[in-house]
Amino acid sequence: MSEIDKLATLWSIAKQREEAAKAERIGIEEKILKLHPAREEGSDTFTTDKGTRIKLTGKVTYKCDVDALILLTGSWPDDIRPIKTKVEADDTRLKAIRAERPDLWRSIAQAVETKPAKTAVEIKFAGK
DSSP, rough: OOOOHHHHHHHHHHHHHHHHHHHHHHHHHHHHHHHHHHSEEEEEEEOOTOEEEEEEEEEEOOOOOHHHHHHTTTTOOOTTTOOOOOOOHHHHHHHHHHHHHHHHHHHHHGGGGOOOOOOOOOOTTTTT
């Protein structure tokens, strides 16, 4: 077996252990929450008989039809209107400018930090 095939096999074994450990951790968390339910929102810290501190943080997520929300709150004062505008850089366009228009890139490069991200590794075994 080649070195790369050995590493692929070791990666697969480690990935399976990682997934099993995550499933085990989530199962334990569910058991803790049955014994000590969390608040719907906010955190609660308690100490066990052995002195272990456990912090539970409940969260609620909100998914909205933004167009409907804009229409429904159009007459509301801005300070209570549950709408915000987020301005952010467009990575796709930045990537294209960097690759295809070095003249434009030079003019904005001082405002853009680039650094390599973690390389993703995906392995698929033959016959699986």
